[in-house]
Amino acid sequence: MDTQKRSGLKPYIGTKVILAEKMSNSEFREKFRANQTHDLETEYCPGYHVQYSNPDGSKYDSWSPVHVFEMSYREISEEELHWMGIRIPSQDNTQGPGPCSGEIRK
Secondary structure: OHHHHHHOOOOOOOOOOOEEEEOOHHHHHHHHOOOOOOOOOOOOOOEEEEEEEOOOOOEEEEEEEHHHHHHHOOOOOHHHHHHHOOOOOOOOOOOOOOOOOOOOOO
């Protein structure tokens, strides 16, 4: 934390609403990035297909290992969706940029 204070960096927490479904790395690659090379070590790892919305309204799909995803997100209840005035868009599985590295890309 000392380094952050000296450099002027401050801690922030980011929030966003995403769409996600449980999906292994190999299932994600098969569905979204069939021609991409892969890491055999993470091929059958459990995780989540994550769909992000960009500020311009476009979407992109990514994959996150289960432990990374579950540390960052929790499911929103129907009541919370209503309270926040959020409408879940229709499922649009557009392919987006970025490697299936297991990192959450923002």
